[in-house]
Amino acid sequence: MHLRTLRARALLGLLALLPAAACKDKPPTFSGEPFFPGGARPVTLEAILPSSQFLTTVGSFSGYETPATFAAQVVANQYAGALSAHPLQRFVVPDSVSFSVNGASITDTLYTITAARLVVVVDSLGSRLVPTTIQAFPVAQRYDPRSATWTLAVDSGAVHTPWTQPGGTKGPLLASAVYTPHAAGDTVLLPVDTARLRTLRVDSSSVLLATAEPGSRLQLSNTLLRLTVKPSNAGRDTTLTVDVTPTSSIFIFNPQPPAAGGTFQAGGILADRTIFQVNLDQPLPGCAPADQPCPTVTLRDVRLNRVSLLLRPLPVPLGFDPLRPLPLELYLVGEPGLGRQAPLVPSRVSNGSALDSLRVFQAPGDTVVELPITLEAILRSQTAGDSLNVGFALLGEVTGTNPPLRTFGLGRYQPTPRLRIIYTLPTRPSLP
Numbered sequence: 001m002h003l004r005t006l007r008a009r010a011l012l013g014l015l016a017l018l019p020a021a022a023c024k025d026k027p028p029t030f031s032g033e034p035f036f037p038g039g040a041r042p043v044t045l046e047a048i049l050p051s052s053q054f055l056t057t058v059g060s061f062s063g064y065e066t067p068a069t070f071a072a073q074v075v076a077n078q079y080a081g082a083l084s085a086h087p088l089q090r091f092v093v094p095d096s097v098s099f100s101v102n103g104a105s106i107t108d109t110l111y112t113i114t115a116a117r118l119v120v121v122v123d124s125l126g127s128r129l130v131p132t133t134i135q136a137f138p139v140a141q142r143y144d145p146r147s148a149t150w151t152l153a154v155d156s157g158a159v160h161t162p163w164t165q166p167g168g169t170k171g172p173l174l175a176s177a178v179y180t181p182h183a184a185g186d187t188v189l190l191p192v193d194t195a196r197l198r199t200l201r202v203d204s205s206s207v208l209l210a211t212a213e214p215g216s217r218l219q220l221s222n223t224l225l226r227l228t229v230k231p232s233n234a235g236r237d238t239t240l241t242v243d244v245t246p247t248s249s250i251f252i253f254n255p256q257p258p259a260a261g262g263t264f265q266a267g268g269i270l271a272d273r274t275i276f277q278v279n280l281d282q283p284l285p286g287c288a289p290a291d292q293p294c295p296t297v298t299l300r301d302v303r304l305n306r307v308s309l310l311l312r313p314l315p316v317p318l319g320f321d322p323l324r325p326l327p328l329e330l331y332l333v334g335e336p337g338l339g340r341q342a343p344l345v346p347s348r349v350s351n352g353s354a355l356d357s358l359r360v361f362q363a364p365g366d367t368v369v370e371l372p373i374t375l376e377a378i379l380r381s382q383t384a385g386d387s388l389n390v391g392f393a394l395l396g397e398v399t400g401t402n403p404p405l406r407t408f409g410l411g412r413y414q415p416t417p418r419l420r421i422i423y424t425l426p427t428r429p430s431l432p
Contacts (some may be wrong), residue, residue, distance in 0.1 A: 024030070026336070042425070043287070043424065045424075046417050047422075051416040054279045054282060057274070058275040058337065058339055060273070061258070061273055061275070061339065062268075062272045064271035066228055067253075067269055075134070075217075075222070075251070076216060076319065077212070077216045079215060082318045083253065083318060083319025084167060085251055086209060086210055086254065087249065089245045089246040090251050091244050091246055093244065094365075097242055099231060108233055111230060112230045113227050113228070114227035114230050114239065116193075116225065117190060119189060120138050122220060123219040123220065125324040127181075128323060130181070131213075133177055133179075134178075134209060134210075135209070136175040136192070137174055137208045138205060138208070139170070139171070139208050140296050141163060141169035143206075147251055150166055159298055167252065174207065175191055209223070223249070225243070226242070227242040228240070229242055257269060257318070258317050258412075263412050263415055263418070264412070265392045265412050267327070268396065269408050271406055273394060275339065278419065280299055280307070282299070283298065284427060286301075287425065302425055306420070307420070309420075310417055311370070312367065313362065314413055315412070320408070320410055322364065325362060326359045327398045330353060330354040332393075333392055333393045342391070353399070356374035359398070
């Protein structure tokens with residue numbers, strides 16, 4: 001157990017400024033019986049507990065969400081030597097356009113498309129920021145957007161139809177453009193030959209997005225088809241801009257996210273979570289290191305300043321590393337022994353988190369992630385039965401929305417987190 005003494009100098013400095021008469025009449029900070037009677041100096045200590053002393057792991061579980069509920073799309077080409085991903089988007093060019101002339105609404109079915117561009121908005125925080133060529137291809141095979149995978153165009157019931165080309169069967173190149181980070185914003189315009197748009201007038205036609213460079217990975221926040229059209233029954237110089245949004249939008253990828261394999265995992269495209277129990281009923285040194293040996297104290301005998309879980313991130317294989325800050329939350333868990341089905345316990349805070357800061361973000365490159373556990377969570381566990389054995393779930397998502405917001409990449413951590421406790425001693429510690 002690692003210890004260090006933290007002297008509360010700020011408190012003593014404040015006491016020195018108070019009028020002497022006030023010091024004679026009442027305790028300096030607390031009402032009732034003083035925590036530090038007789039003018040004793042408070043002693044604040046830090047204890048770092050190894051996981052073997054306090055932790056019982058239930059397991060890491062996956063599949064609480066599906067790719068269909070992810071709020072963005074990913075396009076990748078052998079990222080990290082493994083991950084490839086293709087968005088499949090179905091655009092249907094409208095049969096007619098409507099516009100107003102002198103307050104009258106006009107519908108035109110004979111309009112002419114004079115220009116077309118595929119508008120792709122890149123989420124730079126979730127992307128590998130290198131120049132990347134974005135390509136668009138017509139999908140040359142029918143597929144089921146509700147069940148398609150990297151290898152199967154249809155995977156529904158008894159029907160399992162493979163793609164003739166894994167990742168989606170592609171027709172001839174439809175459009176391409178280079179995304180250059182920091183150069184011209186995050187919107188990329190892919191010019192489309194208007195003669196090729198006839199293929200998109202058929203309801204079964206779709207567009208497949210890919211990247212040309214191996215090692216690329218982009219996250220897309222939006223895609224649409226922008227048409228410039230000339231009505232047949234309007235003035236000579238009249239043109240309209242028509243934005244066509246996808247009627248269906250999915251992305252398929254290979255391989256699947258890695259299994260936890262004995263690690264802690266949280267977040268990601270499948271909303272992983274790890275469930276564990278923490279025994280907070282731990283003996284703590286009852287004095288500063290210079291005064292040891294001395295009797296121990298418990299959490300109930302001291303003033304708790306901070307209790308937090310220290311996670312050590314691990315590399316995430318197969319290209320599923322988080323490229324943007326990963327949101328982490330701790331939830332209290334009822335009946336953690338139920339594993340995957342263990343229910344999260346609602347709390348009085350809006351999102352139910354057991355973190356005193358509600359949410360912590362792990363930035364890429366962090367070597368330690370500290371999750372401060374709110375003292376309210378500890379007190380709630382005491383009222384549930386006089387025990388400090390508390391069940392927690394580690395989630396990697398932003399709750400409060402339906403579905404919860406999450407990153408494509410997931411967090412992976414050593415299965416041996418440490419517990420950090422900062423506490424202030426009473427002047428007369430309770431004996432064991």
